[in-house]
Amino acid sequence: MVPEIQGQMRRAFAIARKDIRIYYLKGPVIIFGVLSPSFLFLAFMIGRNLPVDFLIAGLLGMTIFFTSTSVTPVIAPTETQTRNLERLAAAPVSITTILIGDMLASVLFGMLISLVPILLGVMFGVGVAHPLVLAVAIVLAAFCFSAMGLVFSSTPTSMTSTVMMMSTMIKFPLVFLSGVFIPIHDLPAWGQALASISPLTYITDLCRYCFQGAGANYYSVPMNIFALVVFLVIFMVAAVKLHERSLPMRL
Amino acid sequence: MKNVTNMIVAEGLTKNYGELVAVDHIDLKVAGGEIFGFLGPNGAGKTTTVRMLTGIIRPTQGRIHIAGFDLLRDPIKAKEVMGVVPELSNAYTELSAWKNLQLMAELYGVPAKTAKARAEELLVRFGLHDRKDHKTKTFSKGMKQRLVIAMSLMSDPEILFLDEPTSGLDVMSARMIKDVLQELNNRGKTIFLTTHYMEEANQLCNRVAIINHGKIAAISPPEELKARIGGLGRLEVSFKSHVDSSDLRSISGVTDVRESGDKTYLYTDEPGTTIQHLVDYCRAGSIKIVTLNTLTPTLEDVFIKLTGNGRGMEEVAEVVTNGS
Numbered sequence: 001m002v003p004e005i006q007g008q009m010r011r012a013f014a015i016a017r018k019d020i021r022i023y024y025l026k027g028p029v030i031i032f033g034v035l036s037p038s039f040l041f042l043a044f045m046i047g048r049n050l051p052v053d054f055l056i057a058g059l060l061g062m063t064i065f066f067t068s069t070s071v072t073p074v075i076a077p078t079e080t081q082t083r084n085l086e087r088l089a090a091a092p093v094s095i096t097t098i099l100i101g102d103m104l105a106s107v108l109f110g111m112l113i114s115l116v117p118i119l120l121g122v123m124f125g126v127g128v129a130h131p132l133v134l135a136v137a138i139v140l141a142a143f144c145f146s147a148m149g150l151v152f153s154s155t156p157t158s159m160t161s162t163v164m165m166m167s168t169m170i171k172f173p174l175v176f177l178s179g180v181f182i183p184i185h186d187l188p189a190w191g192q193a194l195a196s197i198s199p200l201t202y203i204t205d206l207c208r209y210c211f212q213g214a215g216a217n218y219y220s221v222p223m224n225i226f227a228l229v230v231f232l233v234i235f236m237v238a239a240v241k242l243h244e245r246s247l248p249m250r251l
Numbered sequence: 252m253k254n255v256t257n258m259i260v261a262e263g264l265t266k267n268y269g270e271l272v273a274v275d276h277i278d279l280k281v282a283g284g285e286i287f288g289f290l291g292p293n294g295a296g297k298t299t300t301v302r303m304l305t306g307i308i309r310p311t312q313g314r315i316h317i318a319g320f321d322l323l324r325d326p327i328k329a330k331e332v333m334g335v336v337p338e339l340s341n342a343y344t345e346l347s348a349w350k351n352l353q354l355m356a357e358l359y360g361v362p363a364k365t366a367k368a369r370a371e372e373l374l375v376r377f378g379l380h381d382r383k384d385h386k387t388k389t390f391s392k393g394m395k396q397r398l399v400i401a402m403s404l405m406s407d408p409e410i411l412f413l414d415e416p417t418s419g420l421d422v423m424s425a426r427m428i429k430d431v432l433q434e435l436n437n438r439g440k441t442i443f444l445t446t447h448y449m450e451e452a453n454q455l456c457n458r459v460a461i462i463n464h465g466k467i468a469a470i471s472p473p474e475e476l477k478a479r480i481g482g483l484g485r486l487e488v489s490f491k492s493h494v495d496s497s498d499l500r501s502i503s504g505v506t507d508v509r510e511s512g513d514k515t516y517l518y519t520d521e522p523g524t525t526i527q528h529l530v531d532y533c534r535a536g537s538i539k540i541v542t543l544n545t546l547t548p549t550l551e552d553v554f555i556k557l558t559g560n561g562r563g564m565e566e567v568a569e570v571v572t573n574g575s
Contacts, residue, residue: 007360017354017357083337154408
């Protein structure tokens with residue numbers, strides 16, 4: 001059993017390397033990854049009298065969220081169109097292996113791009129109070145949001161525009177619900193309830209703790225980490241089940 | 252790999268798409284080292300069958316064993332022993348030929364050192380070595396197809412499934428692919444070949460199956476199939492002057508007459524006797540024969556007889572099928 005799992009993991013890494021070469025190592029994707037957080041930062045900062053460490057925390061959460069969910073949703077529809085999915089379906093890899101491969105590439109991309117807001121923060125004199133927690137938070141959030149992207153990609157279509165529209169419809173409202181713009185403390189009770197069902201809330205809250213120090217966070221650190229793990233498990237299980245259903249419809 | 256006689260076994264294989272029965276309870280057994288041809292008109296269920304046999308889609312009913320492994324229960328092990336060339340070539344166009352081959356090696360768990368040596372060998376064999384670092388989107392159709400076949404061979408599979416591998420290719424690429432298939436078969440590999448080209452099936456296959464309306468209409472070696480089908484002996488005759496085909500139908504032993512260009516085809520079950528009657532007929536009418544040839548039934552004739560004009564399934568009962 002263990003050698004089989006190891007074998008499938010090696011194949012997942014092969015799929016991840018393929019994804020990185022085909023979908024991530026592209027000029028527009030990298031430019032999007034670097035520029036979009038920078039523009040978001042400027043949009044946040046200009047004309048608002050908010051502390052920089054507050055802005056950086058929200059920006060980092062949002063950056064991981066957008067980058068980790070940016071490419072994963074389009075891989076399955078693209079490969080349906082190019083018939084490459086049939087190639088993977090004929091190979092000795094399970095659907096879970098394919099999805100883990102797609103997720104690993106996305107995690108790596110999300111983690112690398114998250115360095116941009118951190119470096120921006122350093123440039124503006126924002127220090128990291130809890131670097132270890134921040135590292136754990138970034139990795140966990142990148143996994144969680146990449147798995148969320150896999151749920152979006154399960155739509156049985158070969159049209160990437162359909163998937164992108166659907167994911168944007170879900171992603172943008174989440175940004176406004178998750179304490180990115182307004183601290184959770186300041187939200188009304190119904191706003192806090194809504195914020196609790198968004199995974200973005202927990203990474204943003206962790207970032208606040210890491211950049212602004214204890215007291216800036218609304219939930220405790222273990223609670224935030226636990227919530228992200230729960231969302232990761234929910235998204236991954238849902239992605240596997242949904243892809244198992246949608247894969248035959250794609251082929 | 253398990254020690255089995257039949258490398259591919261399908262029992263009661265069925266695929267429904269809603270109300271449509273695409274494949275209807277078919278049974279197949281392909282022996283080790285055999286080249287098995289799978290023929291049928293468009294929409295007959297060929298590609299659906301191949302997709303089920305390669306584990307790409309799940310059958311609605313039925314069982315599949317690949318090299319002794321139950322494909323539905325143990326798909327990873329079953330897929331590890333097979334190479335697949337799908338209907339449409341599907342190498343990753345953004346990757347080079349080399350990277351595509353290495354990806355396949357990784358997906359099939361081939362050790363890196365073996366993978367490199369095998370990729371070099373295959374690139375040379377398929378005439379792609381000088382383009383190995385070029386992205387495959389710059390390749391011609393023939394080159395892409397050769398690469399896809401090379402990709403399917405990266406794991407040195409015991410069983411190779413090919414769905415229309417030479418469709419639409421130039422003569423040189425098609426010939427190269429046929430030569431490779433023959434070489435592989437000589438090395439004991441089992442090949443399941445779906446093709447529209449009757450001559451290709453006739454030349455390469457030890458046995459062929461003809462599928463029509465999702466059911467197997469016949470399974471036999473090509474020559475046996477031609478002999479068993481009967482009634483397809485033909486005389487190809489060219490007359491000096493035009494002869495009315497309705498007159499030719501009256502010749503004893505002639506079952507059908509068709510004209511094509513300057514040739515007339517007389518269908519008969521007894522070519523020898525019919526030749527005598529034809530010569531007598533011409534002598535009596537002072538008709539000069541320019542050429543006269545006896546043609547044996549071709550696989551295409553068998554195919555047309557079994558699948559053409561919607562009569563295919565009526566013929567099924569007449570054909571002795573041999574599924575083992």
